[in-house]
Amino acid sequence: MTLDSNEPVHEHRLWIDGHWTARVIKNEDDDGWAVAMHLDGGSEPALVGPWTMGRDKKNPKPLDTAAFNTLVKTAKEVIRRSEQQLHAQLNKNVTITVDGRRIRIALSIVPNEEGATATLSALDELDEELAQVAVVPTFRLTVDSAQAWVASGFERPR
Incomplete structure (x- = not known):
């Protein structure tokens, strides 16, 4: 066999x-x-x-067939939850209000064996991109850091 x-x-x-x-x-x-x-x-x-x-x-x-099918279903669910958890760790966003406009600030981290990269984006209510900059993967996205980024005119955070 x-x-x-x-x-x-x-x-x-x-x-x-x-x-x-x-x-x-x-x-x-x-x-x-x-x-x-x-x-x-x-x-x-x-x-x-x-x-x-x-x-x-x-x-x-x-x-047997029934046990195998149950095991497959359970394993798929474990994989799905793991993928959701990883996605949540790598993709964060906060929504702030600036001059009466709601702006969603999104941090997206892309893992890589040679070093992760990260992007900070600002999106309006229609998900139109207002700005995008590269940031260090260790950047901490909080309401305060998002407001500071917008207040700086979307300059790359240090």
């Missing part, structure tokens, strides 16, 4: 279907079992969780 093919594998401890692989593994912390869910191309599992013992209370319960 080769795991490189696109053919599904449905074994008691290994289930490969679509872009997902479920592998039942021995739990290193105790006598129990765990299941690891991998998405194709992922170096780390998207999800690792406890797995049920079989009737003999020694071996793991075999994987």
